Amino acid sequence: MIKVNGLYKKIGQVQALSNLSFEARDGEITGLLGPNGAGKTTCLRTVFGLLKPDEGFAEIDGINVADNPIAAKQALGLFPDPFGLYERLTPREYVRFFAELSGMEGAAAKDATARVLSQLKMEEIADRRCKGFSQGQRMKTALAQAIVHQPRNIILDEPTRGLDVMSTRVLRDMLKDLRAQGHCVLFSSHVMQEVAALCDRVIVMARGQVVAVGSPAELCAQTGHESLEEAFIQLIGTDEGIAA
Amino acid sequence: MKRIMTMFRKELLDAARDKRSVMAGLYYAIGTPLIMCGLFMVLINQLSSPDDLFIKIDNADKAKDLVHYLESKGVSHSDDATKVKDIRLVIGDEYPAQMAKGEAALVTLVADNSDDKLQKSIRRLEALLQQYSAEMGSLRLIARGVDPRVVQPLKVEVEDQATADSKGGMILGLAIFTMIYSVFISGMNLAIDTSAGERERNSLALLLSHPLSTRELVWSKILAVTSFALLGVILILIVSKFAYALVPWQQLGFAINLSPSFMLLMFLVAVPIALLAASLQLSVSFMAKTFKEAQSYLTIVLFVPLMLVMASTYQVAPDVLSWLPLSGQQQALMEVVKGKELPLAQLLVTSAATLAIALVLALVMERSLKSEKVVFGL
Numbered sequence: 001m002i003k004v005n006g007l008y009k010k011i012g013q014v015q016a017l018s019n020l021s022f023e024a025r026d027g028e029i030t031g032l033l034g035p036n037g038a039g040k041t042t043c044l045r046t047v048f049g050l051l052k053p054d055e056g057f058a059e060i061d062g063i064n065v066a067d068n069p070i071a072a073k074q075a076l077g078l079f080p081d082p083f084g085l086y087e088r089l090t091p092r093e094y095v096r097f098f099a100e101l102s103g104m105e106g107a108a109a110k111d112a113t114a115r116v117l118s119q120l121k122m123e124e125i126a127d128r129r130c131k132g133f134s135q136g137q138r139m140k141t142a143l144a145q146a147i148v149h150q151p152r153n154i155i156l157d158e159p160t161r162g163l164d165v166m167s168t169r170v171l172r173d174m175l176k177d178l179r180a181q182g183h184c185v186l187f188s189s190h191v192m193q194e195v196a197a198l199c200d201r202v203i204v205m206a207r208g209q210v211v212a213v214g215s216p217a218e219l220c221a222q223t224g225h226e227s228l229e230e231a232f233i234q235l236i237g238t239d240e241g242i243a244a
Numbered sequence: 245m246k247r248i249m250t251m252f253r254k255e256l257l258d259a260a261r262d263k264r265s266v267m268a269g270l271y272y273a274i275g276t277p278l279i280m281c282g283l284f285m286v287l288i289n290q291l292s293s294p295d296d297l298f299i300k301i302d303n304a305d306k307a308k309d310l311v312h313y314l315e316s317k318g319v320s321h322s323d324d325a326t327k328v329k330d331i332r333l334v335i336g337d338e339y340p341a342q343m344a345k346g347e348a349a350l351v352t353l354v355a356d357n358s359d360d361k362l363q364k365s366i367r368r369l370e371a372l373l374q375q376y377s378a379e380m381g382s383l384r385l386i387a388r389g390v391d392p393r394v395v396q397p398l399k400v401e402v403e404d405q406a407t408a409d410s411k412g413g414m415i416l417g418l419a420i421f422t423m424i425y426s427v428f429i430s431g432m433n434l435a436i437d438t439s440a441g442e443r444e445r446n447s448l449a450l451l452l453s454h455p456l457s458t459r460e461l462v463w464s465k466i467l468a469v470t471s472f473a474l475l476g477v478i479l480i481l482i483v484s485k486f487a488y489a490l491v492p493w494q495q496l497g498f499a500i501n502l503s504p505s506f507m508l509l510m511f512l513v514a515v516p517i518a519l520l521a522a523s524l525q526l527s528v529s530f531m532a533k534t535f536k537e538a539q540s541y542l543t544i545v546l547f548v549p550l551m552l553v554m555a556s557t558y559q560v561a562p563d564v565l566s567w568l569p570l571s572g573q574q575q576a577l578m579e580v581v582k583g584k585e586l587p588l589a590q591l592l593v594t595s596a597a598t599l600a601i602a603l604v605l606a607l608v609m610e611r612s613l614k615s616e617k618v619v620f621g622l
Contacts, residue, residue: 050616050619070457080449084448084449086258086447087445088258089257089258089261093257097254098454100246100250102454
């Protein structure tokens, strides 16, 4: 469970977050939907304790990120944007390194790495260096890194950007599996289809604030529009920065 | 601690596969001793065994005794234009007559005194002429029944106190300088790659999103860079040991030998220096946003240790330098090389100072990585 409460954050002259509060529950896929520049990435970075909020707090499974960052991060997995791969390492080495970094013992990390690599059908590329990987292969490596230590909460920043159809499907199936296992999945996106197809709950963000919360159907009902796209545009009051 | 080891292993694995990082260390560690050897060989050739000097001597038949004397000292006449130096010795036409009468006989030395390459040969010829002149003068006095010592009121004797080892010390000082500097060169590329490079590849924020304190992050990187630097030192020590054995030191009247105990001492001294080099290079390149930016900062920053070590090599240094980091260790090592006693106090103080600076830099880095400005380059 990820909870943020009354977050304010000013970056330079820009008020990136202003009184942002929401929660993402276990066993659900929560979408953080907003136009470019709405503060999605700032919000996620605050959840990881990389940015310090001017006011407010973020909690992971009830642990305050600012008070106990190590314990909070232990319960988190991050699928970052951009991926941050080490080009000279193989996926097996890369994933195992992050597994150990997240606190797994050597042998357990090795097993968990092998398991997640086969789960994502990556055996063929598992021992090739990441240099020269396709976008889809990179995505899988990053995803394996995010879930290898079986964190209760998984955060994905713009996960489908630049992916082809096949890779997007792999990602979607994986997220649905994680939901079925009771994980809390939070992902940010500005792609409507993605959110409509996957999310149990959508948090619509604009100008650093939450403007609406609900399932895609609820959001449509709330605004009286049939498509989520129309509903979304009405909610944020503009159609700038949205991908259909 | 376990996380530091995990990070450390990753850094080494990543670095070992980075050709640029590995090669930077290798080139320096292998190349420098070999280049130094080449230089020393040329130098020794010039210093020892002065070659036969060929000059032009006009009217040689007028002064057979003088020409014979010069030939016995390795200076002779030659017509071969390829080996003859541009120096001409003209024996005056009156030379035999003047000699016979006991007057000053005229010889003229014609050469371009502003030509640096000729200076040594001209000095040598002048000295020989003086010697001959003095010898002839003594003979004339004896012929007149006068003790030649009356015209030599001063008898100067020079006692050279330089031992064989201390003469070699100057040269070994230069060798030590290359070894200390290898600490800075060998780890530099890795330092940049693992800090500015990590940021450039967007993996720095990802690392910090994991349960890893900035202290653990900083120290694992320092340790990785330090081990690379120390590997460079070991390599240059081994290469030097074999390379310097090839130089014909005995022609200079001393021997240079990198004994195992000296190599061990050099390595121990290099440990704190390597820590300093690693933390200095990392903290500078963490400030940079890209690999190239870090590279240009570091080139400037590395000038400071370079100057410190250079200053003590060439002994242009005031005393305070023997208590500063780097220059102090350099001087202490040079004392040992010259066969004197190890200045333990000096070595301990400077090594402690070196370590202290490294620790401060590590702390600064640790704090700066907590700043969102540094991590995201805001």
